[in-house]
């Protein structure tokens with residue numbers, strides 16, 4: 348099940364919002380087919396939600412939890428996407444200490460018309476774990 352966790356799906360202008368997907372299954376511990384306790388992805392998601400309360404882009408950047416983005420051996424995993432922009436998939440994010448960097452990178456993504464995130468400008472936590480850069484549809 349996916350759920351919308353922050354705040355609105357469209358910007359005040361009604362234009363499609365930017366979306367930050369967060370895998371909530373990453374860094375899970377499994378036993379007999381059941382997850383034990385809270386996953387690392389859930390913890391990262393909660394940290395992002397908490398930080399986003401004071402984020403200037405909270406009304407423009409949807410934070411959406413997802414079950415999996417098929418990069419399970421590179422957890423934790425997030426993705427940035429928006430209409431007309433590149434889509435980025437990042438992995439290898441530490442459960443603790445990555446949330447600030449993820450929102451900082453999201454702000455950079457938001458500011459770029461094409462979403463381009465040059466390596467040299469990205470926060471340290473998102474310099475090494477890039478898994479995909481997918482062209483926009485437009």
Ligand code: FES
Nearest residue numbers: 370415416418419
């Ligand atoms: S479990 Fe997170 S990408 Fe698959």
